[in-house]
């Protein structure tokens with residue numbers, strides 16, 4: 001078992017309208033098998049014991065699936081390792097004496113709640129605009145009535161893995177939510193069940209994204225690098241094609 | 252407890268409909284009153300929780316026309332803990348033509364639950380299971396498929412047929428995203444009002460009926476009341492009473508416990524499921540445990556060295572010096588025995604000193620033989636993401652060396668008592684999903700919680716809620732009602748008290764202390780002495796918490812320490828009831844193993860004469876013993892037998 005000490009430079013901001021600032025802490029004698037969030041727990045325990053307010057950070061499942069956690073670590077959303085959420089990052093990825101700069105995901109559409117916690121409700125509103133198949137409970141045919149080619153089902157699954165963490169937004173120079181949105185559009189339009197609404201879905205979701213203040217896509221591909229689930233930018237290309245077709249047809 | 256005591260106790264009416272088992276639900280649906288479509292929109296229904304149970308119920312009830320107001324403490328409904336379920340969901344589709352049927356799923360679930368669940372509920376669940384899969388596929392849930400385009404199945408612990416539908420190791424995620432999308436559709440239609448980051452802090456009862464809740468806005472600290480004609484709790488399980496569990500960090504007992512303090516009975520709280528395949532504990536900073544889906548037991552073989560103290564690397568231990576103890580003891584189910592057996596046997600081999608890894612509290616789960624038989628690609632296709640997750644946590648490659656696993660708290664079969672209609676003993680308070688106690692008896696089979704959550708939310712509550720509302724007289728109420736005002740005041744006071752203590756210990760220190768005690772005394776194996784000690788110790792920890800906890804910050808902003816303190820304060824009350832339940836149930840059944848009730852071979856020994864029943868506890872004040880009510884369980888179709896997996 002190895003122990004390390006690292007220096008943390010953390011963004012502290014008391015509330016949405018308060019001024020933020022960086023503050024330095026030391027995480028001492030941290031077991032390298034501990035997760036990054038467990039390291040923060042240790043720092044926070046120390047802060048609370050001294051009567052200071054702990055560093056606020058969002059988290060829940062701590063196994064990479066709920067999409068709650070996330071922060072920018074040394075300039076990279078979810079930290080240095082590819083295809084991992086912050087909660088899955090372990091201290092063995094750092095060395096004794098390292099300095100770690102920790103900031104919230106920053107974007108106009110994701111206002112800061114406190115410290116490293118941001119408000120991602122805009123992503124829900126994009127889904128509300130059309131990220132579903134309109135099927136009432138009880139009205140479904142037998143599940144095997146419509147065979148779905150395995151290739152399509154697999155593509156739908158790949159795209160459906162998005163955890164809604166907003167790392168793609170944080171990594172994008174334009175703060176675009178295109179990767180997240182295109183993954184939802186591709187998931188649904190890869191399946192026969194998603195066809196009837198596919199044109200309207202794209203138009204409505206894109207229009208909501210713009211309304212929320214997310215930027216557009218200029219093919220920087222930073223989103224794919226940051227995505228903990230490895231969602232491919234090919235879905236953005238698919239979305240663009242679908243959007244054009246839908247826009248032409250709806251006119 | 253003697254027979255004599257039992258007969259003195261008040262018995263509970265489960266309202267199981269008359270008729271043959273397979274006709275009960277159909278007949279009951281026909282007999283229940285309906286609410287006229289035009290009247291539905293006059294009723295306001297509160298749903299607390301947006302996991303599989305809450306999201307599906309919210310979407311379905313709002314489609315029917317009810318005004319639905321839905322609450323969750325998460326920042327978006329899609330993050331409910333259901334998202335983490337890995338392995339799959341059962342349904343009696345018999346697409347594999349391997350002999351499955353509704354009756355077989357019913358039978359397996361009753362047997363798996365060690366004959367401590369209601370026959371009628373479980374049969375209904377099995378009937379509905381087939382509709383769930385249809386609904387999910389229509390929503391676009393990308394289940395695994397075969398090359399012909401039809402749905403694929405796998406087998407799961409405790410079953411000899413392949414009836415489990417799955418989406419790689421992310422079945423819960425995909426099902427929840429399906430239910431979430433249905434919910435978002437209804438929010439968009441203006442039919443559901445969604446309150447995220449709102450924690451339910453109390454239940455409000457007026458004239459004996461559930462009429463609303465008090466919430467705390469987690470971002471602003473605002474305490475507010477909400478009125479309703481019925482309240483649905485879909486708030487998940489309480490496994491985090493053990494501190495370490497596979498549950499998400501935020502999972503808690505607060506909503507259920509507050510309802511209990513307002514009069515709702517808590518049923519079988521001691522029934523906890525300890526899941527056999529989790530990543531072992533590695534240090535005292537550890538904040539949670541990670542499950543490795545039990546589907547891994549389809550292709551992984553569980554073993555420990557035959558010799559005590561054999562420290563060789565697993566690859567150097569030849570086959571004849573390995574003990575594949577599940578295959579040896581249970582030849583017909585082998586590695587696929589139900590969870591309680593798999594967990595307990597892992598504990599036994601570790602207690603014998605044959606555990607592996609640095610802490611010696613682990614056993615191997617080995618894929619060597621399946622990789623040789625099926626190829627690495629086939630194993631990767633089935634479990635790729637689980638293997639990656641294992642490697643990222645442990646830094647060891649399961650394609651090359653066996654995984655190390657150990658049991659961990661995973662699911663709670665106990666929960667608020669409900670009748671066949673999912674209504675608690677408080678009129679108008681319904682409980683769905685893991686938060687109720689209804690369908691899994693003393694042990695839940697794999698892939699059946701997702702099934703139950705969605706059955707409750709999509710297909711049961713839509714009928715039974717209507718029947719309640721069509722039959723009840725409700726007075727009009729307002730937020731000025733004394734019951735709302737006093738509940739709000741109680742919440743305020745509790746918060747102010749917590750913030751004013753400013754003691755020396757953190758909330759986590761108390762939580763950890765409670766968790767260790769519970770794991771030790773009310774965990775995989777329990778005895779009278781240990782439980783009595785826990786019942787003595789818990790009030791001491793609680794007292795110390797209220798004198799010495801440090802909660803920083805204030806109430807009028809985002810304050811995670813306060814959130815946690817409020818939840819742990821409830822665990823500290825609830826834990827005692829859990830231990831009392833375990834103490835009173837002087838038999839071993841399912842996940843509840845009493846050392847004083849075992850066969851000469853060390854297997855669990857049930858006591859069907861005295862304990863074929865449900866214990867439902869009534870709150871009598873924090874430092875008082877709760878009162879026990881009994882629901883007798885009747886087995887008319889399946890004869891309780893010794894559960895044999897040999």
Ligand SMILES: Cc1cc2nc3c(=O)[nH]c(=O)nc-3n(C[C@H](O)[C@H](O)[C@H](O)COP(=O)(O)OP(=O)(O)OC[C@H]3O[C@@H](n4cnc5c(N)ncnc54)[C@H](O)[C@@H]3O)c2cc1C
Pocket residue numbers: 299300301302303304305322323324325328330331332333334335336337338339340422423449450451452485486487488497498499502503505506542661662683684685686697698699700701702704
């Ligand atoms: C790691 C893991 C893997 C699993 N794998 C499987 C599997 O393969 N198959 C299977 O069948 N089952 C599995 N289970 C079990 C299953 O996932 C759960 O039992 C089930 O998803 C619970 O769903 P639910 O809707 O009842 O509650 P949850 O999904 O836990 O949702 C609870 C909801 O209530 C809200 N809430 C709670 N308290 C409050 C409050 N006080 N105020 C406001 N909101 C509140 C939360 O915000 C959340 O929205 C697994 C469980 C775990 C932990």
Ligand code: FES
Pocket residue numbers: 058059060061062063064065066067068069070085086087088
């Ligand atoms: S906490 Fe759930 S993904 Fe990190």
